[in-house]
Amino acid sequence: MLKPSYPIPDLPPPVDLETVAVWKALANANRALAELKGRAATIPNQGILIDTLALQEAKASSEIESIVTTQDELFQADLLFDEPESAAAKEVAL
Numbered sequence: 197m198l199k200p201s202y203p204i205p206d207l208p209p210p211v212d213l214e215t216v217a218v219w220k221a222l223a224n225a226n227r228a229l230a231e232l233k234g235r236a237a238t239i240p241n242q243g244i245l246i247d248t249l250a251l252q253e254a255k256a257s258s259e260i261e262s263i264v265t266t267q268d269e270l271f272q273a274d275l276l277f278d279e280p281e282s283a284a285a286k287e288v289a290l
Contacts, residue, residue, distance in 0.1 A: 236242055248271075255270055265273075 236245075239245070251270055252267075255265060255267070258265070
């Protein structure tokens, strides 16, 4: 059996999180999320933002396997699946 090299502290941590600084940060985060929600509502196809994240993750993980492509080639291969410019872009877009 492995002996842990780092003692893991119990949860929740024994600190008071209800401080003025935490409440101010919480209010700022709430305000920023509300602004983001309002701006996201103006985008006609909000799914396009999520789709690009998946493509970027696929590109990054494919580079580990030495499959290298550019962002332009990748997005074109995703849109024009029948006519990809490069085999690497087609592989990543799958």
